[in-house]
Amino acid sequence: MIRYAFPDGFFWGTAVSSHQVEGNNTNNDWWEFESQGKVKNKEISGNACDHWNKYEEDFQIIKEMKNNAFRFSIEWSRIEPSLGIFDGSSIEHYKKMLSSLRNREIEPFVTLHHFTNPIWVAREGGWLNEKTVDYFLKYVEKVVKEYKDLVRYWITINEPNAYAFASYLMGMFPPQEKSLLKMITVLNNMVKAHAKAYEIIHEIIPDAMVSIAYNVMIFDPINPSSFFDKKIQNFLDRLYNLIFLETILTGKFSAPFKKENIPYAKNTIDYLGINYYTRLHVGFDIKTFPFFVKLYVPENAEKSDFGWEIYPEGFYKVVKRFWEMVKKPIIITENGISDAKDEKRPKYLLSHLIELHRAIQEGVKVLGYLHWSLMDNFEWAEGFSQRFGLIEVDFKTQERRWRNSGKIYKNISENNGISDELIEKYLK
Numbered sequence: 001m002i003r004y005a006f007p008d009g010f011f012w013g014t015a016v017s018s019h020q021v022e023g024n025n026t027n028n029d030w031w032e033f034e035s036q037g038k039v040k041n042k043e044i045s046g047n048a049c050d051h052w053n054k055y056e057e058d059f060q061i062i063k064e065m066k067n068n069a070f071r072f073s074i075e076w077s078r079i080e081p082s083l084g085i086f087d088g089s090s091i092e093h094y095k096k097m098l099s100s101l102r103n104r105e106i107e108p109f110v111t112l113h114h115f116t117n118p119i120w121v122a123r124e125g126g127w128l129n130e131k132t133v134d135y136f137l138k139y140v141e142k143v144v145k146e147y148k149d150l151v152r153y154w155i156t157i158n159e160p161n162a163y164a165f166a167s168y169l170m171g172m173f174p175p176q177e178k179s180l181l182k183m184i185t186v187l188n189n190m191v192k193a194h195a196k197a198y199e200i201i202h203e204i205i206p207d208a209m210v211s212i213a214y215n216v217m218i219f220d221p222i223n224p225s226s227f228f229d230k231k232i233q234n235f236l237d238r239l240y241n242l243i244f245l246e247t248i249l250t251g252k253f254s255a256p257f258k259k260e261n262i263p264y265a266k267n268t269i270d271y272l273g274i275n276y277y278t279r280l281h282v283g284f285d286i287k288t289f290p291f292f293v294k295l296y297v298p299e300n301a302e303k304s305d306f307g308w309e310i311y312p313e314g315f316y317k318v319v320k321r322f323w324e325m326v327k328k329p330i331i332i333t334e335n336g337i338s339d340a341k342d343e344k345r346p347k348y349l350l351s352h353l354i355e356l357h358r359a360i361q362e363g364v365k366v367l368g369y370l371h372w373s374l375m376d377n378f379e380w381a382e383g384f385s386q387r388f389g390l391i392e393v394d395f396k397t398q399e400r401r402w403r404n405s406g407k408i409y410k411n412i413s414e415n416n417g418i419s420d421e422l423i424e425k426y427l428k
Helices: 029-035 051-064 088-103 119-123 131-147 160-168 180-204 227-250 312-326 345-361 404-415 420-426
Strands: 002-005 011-015 069-073 107-113 153-158 209-221 252-255 258-261 272-284 293-296 330-334 366-372 391-394 399-402 417-419
Touching: 002 345, 002 420, 011 107, 011 330, 011 404, 029 119, 051 088, 051 399, 069 366, 088 107, 088 131, 107 131, 131 180, 153 160, 153 180, 160 180, 160 209, 160 227, 180 209, 180 227, 180 252, 180 258, 209 227, 209 312, 209 330, 227 252, 227 272, 227 293, 227 312, 272 312, 312 330, 312 345, 345 366, 345 404, 345 417, 345 420, 399 404, 404 417, 404 420, 417 420
Parallel strands: 011 069, 011 366, 069 107, 107 153, 153 209, 209 272, 272 330, 330 366
Antiparallel strands: 002 417, 252 258, 272 293, 391 399
């Protein structure tokens, strides 16, 4: 018996990104970053999952998993390896991939920017340079014209907030800057790029569904009665969760160091893509100059291999919160756990979907759930050390093996809901 039934026509799928799975994306800033030995254990993405060549096999797995949706990204550096030069063979290759999905009745969700920039863009200053907005728009126009008959659901930019944080504030991703002002500049340029891309996509495909994939985080104060901890919580929540989203709802960019009216950015999403993983406890710490922020995960919290707290209730909270903000349909564009042994993923998957179901029951319009990730892949600065896949990948042989959680997800997708049997087995 199905205990938690999801709406008719619900999208069940998985998600990947080009650089993490395709292999040999040698023309982008991440390949350069890896080549400089800056990834954990000095790993390089290399062949990654060789998805560029093995996509038919991977799409067949998706079909066997009873999924009806798949999110992946187009690699800008393959499409436009140098300024104004578009690569016809790469354009055709992605066309074949899209047709292959369509032939299997799998709805493609296409991301146009997922963390990587062509080296020529990075050399000109990347997203700090206003010209990158125009460069991006020419690439977007080219891609959307090529694939207009194959794609309805578009994601302009993956996690602009996380990208700006990791690359320009925390110094973890290329170009490894640590400047709040630069982070704000990058967010501002990305807002403009998204808004104008939204317009271009709708000019070419009037009934397109366009959004961002937005990473949302729960920030809770370490000490709820501390004035300073609550101040830090509010500051981070605003900086990370609100600035970008508010701008594409209202057309007003309001951030530290920068306030700007961007009227063409107003109402530039047709749905909201939400990426949710965890929460952080935050507080004031005099020793962490210049921001005085302490990030903390309680020792007794259940954690993923990444050290992220497992907090399913947060999923319900963010879905409800952002539904109230945007009043547009929501698609979960990422949710998952790093768990090499696949011991925690079954419970993680079920408990998060139950929280999502709870939000739906309370009136939130959720169109689909895309699990991160279909398969193990190259996890950015962590290299191959973090395993998010429903499908395990042997990176030496490129063999794919179903994890138990992949079989559980197949059951959920096939039944459009969660059965009593799964609850008895994994949640009791």
